[in-house]
Amino acid sequence: MFLYSLTLSRASGIQSAVYGNFSAPKAQEVVVSRGKILELLRPNENGKMQTVVATEVFGCIRSVAAVRLTGSNLDHLVLGSDSGRIILLKFNKDKNVWVKVHQETFGRSGCRRIVPGQYVAVDPKGRACMIGAVEKQKFVYVLNRDAAANLTISSPLEAHKSHHITFSVCGMDCGFDNPIFAAIELDYSEADQDPTGEAASMAQKHLTFYEMDLGLNNVVRKWTEPVDNGANLLVAVPGGADGPGGVLVCAENFIIYKNQDHEEVRAVIPRRSDLPGDRGVLIISYATHKKKAYSFFLVQSEYGDIYKVTLAYEGETVKELKIKYFDTIPPTASIAVLKTGFLFAASEYGNHALYQFVGTGEDDDDVESSSAALVQTEEGFQPVFFEPRPLKNLLLIDEMASLMPITDMKVANLLNEEIPQIYALSGRGPRASLSVLRPGLAVTELAVSPLPGAPTAVWTVRRNATDEFDAFIIVSFANATLVFSIGEEVKETNESGFLGTVPTLHTQLLADNSMLQVYPGGLRHIRPDRRINEWKVPGRRNIKAAASNEKQVAIALQGGEVTVFELDPGSGLLVEAEKRELGEDVACLEIPPVPEGLVRSSFLAVGSYDQTVRVLSLDPGAGLKNLSMQALNSVPESLLMLYNSSEGGAGNSGGLFLHVGLQNGILIRSEVDRLSGQLSDSRSRFLGTRAPKLFGATVRGGRAMLALSSRPWLGYSDQGRFNLAPLSYDALDFASGFASDQCPEGFVAVVKNTLRILAVENVGDAFNTQPESKLLIIAEADHAAVPLAEREDLQARLAAIAEEEGAPGVEFNDELAALEEQFGAPKGQPGQWAGCLRVVDPATLSTVFVTEVDNNEAITSMAIADLLLPSGVPGGGAAGGSERVLVVGTAKALRYMPTDCEASYIRLYRLSDGGKRLDLLHKTAVDGGVPGALCGFKGRLLAGVGPTLRLYDMGKKKLLRKCEYNRLPHQIQSITVQGPRIYVGDAQESVHMMRYKKAENAFYIFADDVAPRYLTAVLPLDYDTVAAGDKFGNFVVLRLPREASQQVEDDPTGGKMAAASGKLNGAPHKLEEVVKFHVGDTITSLQRAEMQAGGQEVIVYSTVMGGVGVLYPFTNREDIDFFSHLEMHLRQENPPLCGRDHLSFRSAYFPVRNCVDGDLCSQYASIPAKKQQMIAEAMDRTTGEMLKKLEDIRNKIL
Amino acid sequence: MATLSDRLNINSQIEHLQAKHVGTGHADLTKFEWALNIHRDSYASYVGHHNMVSYFGVVENESIGRVKYEFLQRMLLPCGLPPKAQDQSEDEEEK
DSSP: EEEEEEEEOOOOOOSSSEOOOSTTTTOOOOEOOOOSSEEEEEOOOOOOOEEEEEEEEEOOEEEEEEEEETTTTSSSEEEEEEESSSEEEEETTTTEEEEEEEEEEEOOOOSSSTSSSSSEEEEEEESSEEESSSSSSSSEEEEEOTTTTEEEEOOOEEEEOOTTTEEEEEOOOOOSOOEEEEEEEEEOOOHHHHHTSSHHOOOOOEEEEEEHHHHHHTEEEEEEEEOOOTEEEEEEETTTSSSSOOOEEETTEEEEEEEEEEEEEEEEEEEETOTTTTTOOEEEEEEOOOSSSSEEEEEEETEEEEEEEEEEEEEEEEEEEEEEOOOOOOOEEEEEEEEETTTEEEEEOOEEEEEEEEEOOSSSSOOOEESSSSSSSSTTTTOEEEEEEOOEEEEEEEEEOOOEEEEEEEOOTTTTTOOEEEEEEEGGGGGGGGEEESSSBBEEEEEEESSSSSSOOEEEEOOSOOOOSSEEEEEEEOOOOEEEEEEESSSEETTTTSSSSSSSOHHHHTTTOOEEEEEEEEEEEEESSSSSEEEOTTTTEEEEEEEEOEEEEEEEEEETEEEEEEOOTTTEEEEEEEEEOOOOEEEEEEEEOOOOTSSOOOHHHEEEETTEEEEEOOSSSSSSOOOEEEEEESSSSEEEEOOOOTTSOOOSOOOEEEEEEEETTTEEEEEETTTTTOOOEEEEOOOSSOOEEEEEETTTTTTEEESSSEEEEEEEEEEEEEEEEEEOOOOOOOEEEEOOOSSSEEEEEEETTTEEEEEEOSOOEEEEOOOOOOOEEEEEEEEBOGGGGHHHHHHOOOHHHHHHSSSSSSSSHHHHHHHHHHHOOOOOTOOOOOEEEEEEETTTTTEEEEOOOOOTEEEEEEEEEEEEETTSSOOGGGGEEEEEEEEEEEETTTTTEEEOOOOEEEEEEEETTTTEEEEEEEEEEEEOOOEEEEEEEETTEEEEEEEEEEEEEEOSSSSSEEEOOOOOOOOOEEEEETTTEEEEEEEETEEEEEEEETTTTEEEEEEOOOOOOOOEEEEEEEEEEEEEEESSHHHHHHOOOOOHHHHHOOTTTTHHHHHOOOSSSOSEEEEEEEEEOOSSEEEEEEEEEOOOOOEEEEEEEEESSSEEEEEEOOOOOHHHHHHHHHHHHHHOOOOOOOOOOOHHHSSSSSSSSSSEHHHHGGGGGGHHHHHHHHHHTTTTTOHHHHHHHHHHHHHOOO | OOOHHHHHHHHHHHHHHHHHHHTTOOTTOOOOHHHHHHHHHHHHHHOOOOHHHHHHHHHOOOOOOHHHHHHHHTTSTSSSOOOOOHHHHHHHHOO
16 A cells, blocks of 8 residues: 545634744734745735745744844845754745755754744844754854855854753844844753652742853853743834833733833733633733834734733833733734734634724723733732624724634535535634635636526637726627626626627627627627628638637638638738648637737637548748647637746746647646747646637636636636646536726636626635535534523523523524634633533535533434334334444543543534434433544444443343453553444544454453554454554554455454463554555544546545645556656755755654655756756656656546 | 762763753652653653644644644643642652
């Protein structure tokens, strides 16, 4: 088994975000780290955040900071990662890539305790940066500029301190004095030695200033002072000429201003009035807004409340510190204030958002706490309370979808579509949702209007070549043509000059702003002044096909006569230029657009009924000579020639490609030599059961192809690679590009007798999500949350609503839900649980049934099982009848670290009303731990309770225990069954293969794994093989060796004797690791699915960070060789951006085995052409072949 | 045969390594000290891997910022109070 790992939808959660000007001075940009992806975002004119470039770094990004050298107007990026290196990056705007400026190794790799990279802080003047570890190590690098204004970096200076845990680091603003870095540190050395615990309770956090002496080139601990023990975050206060300098220390419940030789200024953080008294308020993210005269800080608490912090100061003395409630948005990992008055909020979980500032938070109504009004009582400082309220100072502009965290995922075709849908549970608490993912690009329907008949074709024409938007929509019917003008609304018009009494074959706006209509009887040339020139077809023949660009028109008559006209710039007339009898009926024609700077395009492509496509020369005097010909296996239906737009969209610098849609549904794409017209490098792909019709369109400013088969596809250029993606929409009959001011890049299409205007959203995303769903049963459980039934505030409100609107359900109404989404649910006590069971209809994605779980129980596992009915029940007992029931495992007052619960139960629910209702049959208390997994087994129930595997029979009043095995290592996490074999996954000790011996009524383990794995997901692949994912982000395929498997099957005791004499307390047989691969993100679920119709089955996984990926099994040796070699070369030629060695990243926990990293291979398309060439040569292929291989394998998967 | 100076040299080298790489074990390491290192290493790793800390955050229904802070805070005394010195010597005697 050899797998190809490919990310389908990259992680959407954000680890941290930093604001800066990276591509150009004053460019408002945000760099976000998504764990292992570095992404540059920029808001467009409409305020939508758009990805400029996303780079997979094959490492774990732990911190990012922007650094700006004095006098520069661009920022560099400093990256702290697990590579044991400090990385300085610069953005190259022309190539649209990050360029590594410096990579300095300082120590070991990995996310370890003493390996710096956890914290990165920079001097505000860009003279130095500090990179720190969780414990002990800190390095300071001096940044400078050489004569050519390039960034230089010094060798590292150590600022280590053993036995010190660092909580936060920041670069202080002290003008042009020596750079100082501040850190919150905690010394643990004494606590380790003192058994009385006195030292531990005395342990004191310190605020330490490290001064980088630029003159002496050393770092000294300049000043250290005890600080509040709840301190967790440092914020630098503007200094020098702009403020008092110093730092704000954010601690639990307090914000404290501190500076050397300055008395501390402390203010309490206002707290929500409904917060339990023992809970603190912790600041988790901040943003500094720095202006010459006026600066303030926005800090966000763990509950999502944003406070505005201001300092009143005189000279360098701070008089007062004020904390004012500003607004509430969901908790963020980072917030960034853009200079244009926007706030980018990178949410911890769920969608990210861009807000606009609409208020300054100066309102007097809002609660404010001040250092001056600090009251100390006997119980400590007196708190200040407030109530969260809807947004006042911020206005939501745009949301960026994020699936983080995907807690579970199922791939199933519940809606009977061509391919299965992915159902993902994502988000958390009030922001949790069920999302349906479909491969393909999301399409928005902007308008649908009925037409009088069945149209055959549709075009759009501009009024003027330089116009931005289209002016007319031309719809052709079997015997007529309708023209619509586009304005405020779309309405029929007669003033266009088009002939309405004939069907139209083709339309074009020519270079001199005249319009052309091709109809079977001739050409109609409508001059800008509405004078009309007609050219009639000689004889009784008809035009069969036509093609044009802005200067040339080609038509083909019945019988195969091709005539080419050119627009004469002098007279403005269409002049016949060439004519040729081909002798074979022509099916389709195509002329590529005129290349920039030339007067005409030199090629004409002709598809004929003799199953060929030819390229003819349009050069004057060439007489339409054949340049090249390609034989096809079917009749071509449609042709399209496109220039492969290079980076940045526009320009005709790339190669010219000819796309041919064949009647058998295949699309062929060949490269056309731009000089000789030779066809080479053909690739084909099956698009659907209908002959693909090809149309040009505009996507992200570049030319793109729309291919209409049994489903629509969009071909576009993405980071140098041609991408063909299906659209999630019905089959279209005919389409054309469309631009208007509401929809700058859309399509107008005809389907049966309707005209539709469509737009494609988020080009580049492989999946689309519809947050709106046979039935899905979902279990929900929130720790430290208050059950709805116990929420007094809510009950009161619900009662109020009930009076107004009638009886409420268990759910709240939309308004309450929206508030809850903004504020988060009230915090409960640890060990308090709220949860429910919900049945969802996948078609409408609406809740069919919901029931809240009572008794403070948390749902820990769930399964649908066919259980034998007990005797005494109709159909039960000897009659052998069984019933399909929902089995739910719950734990009462569940607590973690260490896992513990007061009691645990297994509940049985009957699915009534076709599964639309759940009725509780009975509830059985089980002992021994948390029921971590459930599974049906031969009409009985297998339950993993703590470390115990039990077999239950269904009884009338409760479940009846039949058999037990209690020597599994820690906690059963999953149980799957195939025939007589039971695959038990342990939360810490990997997979155990077990059997049940009926005669002796006993379980025994016959095989286990050699390595500990903290399993999160298990998927059986076949009888001997299971795939598993673990908490640390590893994927593994385990297989029972064939001999062992045979032995177990043949053994009359079923391996029981052997099991009794296991090896070193383990099982007699050991599983082999067939595939090992580090995904780099916690895998939350594994599923098998075919992602395309008739495609191969692949393994789909989802991750905590919101990513979805697949592992595709190779089917032949040749591909394995090819991709392993390509991977090897790319490791050499394209080392990861964060400096981590690719091989060691993929082997972070277990050495990588039998798996090729498709994400790395895909980067081949984006590396410089010279390197592409070099690798291709080393592999005895051409660059084109290499890219084709990559495209092929991608096409096999999706 | 190693000479005395060699042995001293090796010892000092080991000491140097232990000082440099926190968490390096030695022959007289107690179970408690070993566990301390393991726990601190684990917490540091959880804090460093954003996916891990998010995973804990989801389970505990806490903010990621809070989970990170709690983990760092627990690095002070990850396994409770150290055993009394007496018990230690008794343990050794038993061995």
